[in-house]
Amino acid sequence: MAFTQGSVFITGAASGIGRATALRFASEGYLVCATDVDEAGLRSLQTEAPKGSVTRAALDVTNADAWSGVLDDFMKRTSGRLDILVNNAGLLRAGNFVDLPLDAQQRVMRVNVDGVMNGCYAAYPYLKATPGAQVVNMCSASAIYGQAELAAYSASKFAVRGLTEALDIEWRSEDIRVFALWPLFVDTSMIATERTGSMTSLGVHLTARDVADKIFQTTRPARHPIPRPTHIPVGTQAALMFNSAQVTPLRLLRAVNRRIARK
Numbered sequence: 527m528a529f530t531q532g533s534v535f536i537t538g539a540a541s542g543i544g545r546a547t548a549l550r551f552a553s554e555g556y557l558v559c560a561t562d563v564d565e566a567g568l569r570s571l572q573t574e575a576p577k578g579s580v581t582r583a584a585l586d587v588t589n590a591d592a593w594s595g596v597l598d599d600f601m602k603r604t605s606g607r608l609d610i611l612v613n614n615a616g617l618l619r620a621g622n623f624v625d626l627p628l629d630a631q632q633r634v635m636r637v638n639v640d641g642v643m644n645g646c647y648a649a650y651p652y653l654k655a656t657p658g659a660q661v662v663n664m665c666s667a668s669a670i671y672g673q674a675e676l677a678a679y680s681a682s683k684f685a686v687r688g689l690t691e692a693l694d695i696e697w698r699s700e701d702i703r704v705f706a707l708w709p710l711f712v713d714t715s716m717i718a719t720e721r722t723g724s725m726t727s728l729g730v731h732l733t734a735r736d737v738a739d740k741i742f743q744t745t746r747p748a749r750h751p752i753p754r755p756t757h758i759p760v761g762t763q764a765a766l767m768f769n770s771a772q773v774t775p776l777r778l779l780r781a782v783n784r785r786i787a788r789k
Contacts, residue, residue: 531555532556532557532656533556533607534548534558534559535611535649537562537613537615537645538562539571540564540568543614543734544560544562545734546734547612548571548580550735550742553576554742556609557581560572561583561584561596562584563584569582583599587645588636590647593648594648597648608655608656610661610745611653611660613642617633617637618634619679620721621722634679638685639685642686643689646704649661658747659702660704662705663706665757667768668680668683669686671771675722687706690705690757703754705755705758706758707741708759709736710761712733712737713734732760736761740760
C-alpha cells in the first residue's frame with residue numbers, strides 16, 4: 527500500500543476513538559503511528575489495519591522523555607515528516623469530587639493535560655518542518671461549563687481548550703494549525719462503567735467512528751482561504767450546546783448545567 531497522504535501520530539490508539547481514527551487514516555493511505563500503554567490492543571489494531579499501514583509503539587503520554595524517543599523512531603520512517611498529531615489519550619472518572627480518590631483524579635489531570643502538553647512540545651520541531659501540519663486535541667463539551675460529577679475531567683478539558691487556543695495563535699505563522707474537537711459522551715470503554723446525571727439527561731449518541739470521521743474530515747485541505755475554527759463540536763447536541771454557550775449569560779448557563787446534571 528502506498529502512503530501517499532502523509533503521516534499521522536495518534537495517542538490512545540488501542541481502543542475507542544483513537545483506534546477508530548487510526549483505522550480511518552490507515553485506510554485512506556496514511557502511515558500511522560499508533561501509541562498506547564495497552565500493547566495487546568495495539569497489536570490487534572495493527573492486524574486489523576491494511577498491511578504495513580500502522581506502526582505501533584508503547585507510550586505513556588505523561589512521560590516526556592518517552593515521547594521524544596517514540597517520535598524520533600517514527601520520524602526515521604517518514605524522513606522527519608509529521609502531517610498530523612492527534613492528542614487523543616485520555617481518562618475519565620465520574621462521581622462527586624470528594625467521593626473519588628484524589629490520586630485517581632490527579633491521574634486524570636496528568637494524562638489529559640500533561641499528555642497533551644508533552645505531545646505538542648515534543649512534536650513541534652517535526653510539525654514546524656512539515657508544510658501544513660496540524661494538531662488535533664481532543665476536548666469535550668464538558669469544557670463549556672464545569673460539569674458536576676466530572677470535576678477533574680472537566681477541568682482537564684478546560685486546560686486543553688486554553689492550550690489549543692494559545693498554540694493556534696502562536697504557531698499559525700509557522701503554518702501549523704492547532705484545533706480541538708468537542709464531542710459529547712461517546713460510546714467507548716471510557717464511560718462503560720461510569721455514570722453521571724448529565725449522561726442520563728443527555729444520553730450517549732456518538733460512536734468512536736463518528737468522532738474518527740470528524741477528525742478525518744476536518745483535517746482535509748481547506749477549499750477556501752478562510753480561517754478555520756479552532757473549536758469544532760461533534761454531533762448535533764454538542765454543536766447546539768457549544769454555539770448557544772457563546773451567547774448565553776453565565777448565570778443562565780450555570781442554571782442549565784445544574785438541570786442537566788440533575789443537581
